Amino acid sequence: MKRRDAMEAVYGHLDRCVVVTIMGAVAAELQSIGHRPNFFYLQHAMGLASSMGLGIALARPELKVVVFDGDGSVLMNLGGLTTLARYRPRNLVHVVFDNESLLSVGGFPTATSTGTDIAGMAAAAGIERTSTVSTLETFRAGFTEALATDDLTTIVAKVEAVGPAGYVTDLSLLENRYQFQRFLRGG
């Protein structure tokens, strides 16, 4: 499964969600599919996309929050899995695209390439609904089910280590930030 195809497969659901992504391929590919004012791309601060998602989910329980995370980022904030589990925001779907590498900085392998199981760690942290999927069909089904379910879900989507040609897009960081804030605050 390619990450871009996975995001494209669920893109139709994202207009009624609030989406926070990590930097790198996830941000560039989602923008290439089509940016929306309810999408925020955390273009640095690796590890904190899930924490931002938690902050939004706690602040605004009426919103459905989707975090598009990655294996490298999750590995930088493993403690964050325990905080997610502890507060169990029922309006948050945590997707981890696991390509077993740090793709945007040369493709060096992460620990998931040697057996570290992120869904297993999420489950051990206390997140009750976790799964690992590796096909488009199972990803689409798992994501749709997670959106429909009123509970915190972590879905680890195993994807190929291929990405876009470049990572810098024409959406400036602060433009994205203020547009997203306006969307969240209904302005």
Add this chain to the structure above:
Amino acid sequence: MPVSIANSKLIYESLKDVGVRLLSALPETWLVHLIRMAEDDREMQLVRLAKEEEGVGISAGAHLAGVSSAMLMQNHGFLASVNGIVSCAQLYRIPLLMLISHRGEFGERDPWQTEGGGVTIHVLDALRIPHERLDSPEQVRPRIRKAHTLAASASRPVALLLCRDLMWEES
């Protein structure tokens, strides 16, 4: 444990008065009463962290979503959060109100706290984060209010140092 309940209460009420409704925290001795007050307050969302840097992301998300927040941490927790402060809060112009217990100054008895005290202000300065000390009760309310105002108008992190003479009732 001679942590000042009265001054903790003053800090807590000042945070409530400026509209803080989400508090992320990692326990440390000087912060125990503040954390308990947040725990007992139905109007406050307390988020207990595994590591302080998470609090930067949580506050950023809460801010964009319209909820005012603050971070409660020890200076060593601030040191552990530096990348999040720089590459989330500063990069994205997030008004972050940080309350940092300033361990390791004169009077510190715990040997393990003594390195952090000497570098905290230098790191704040290097990061261009405006900061003030809270040494006495009469400073608490106005400085929290002014720190909150500057964070909002500048859209940047600001820090208040919770110092020994305010937090610890023992000479």
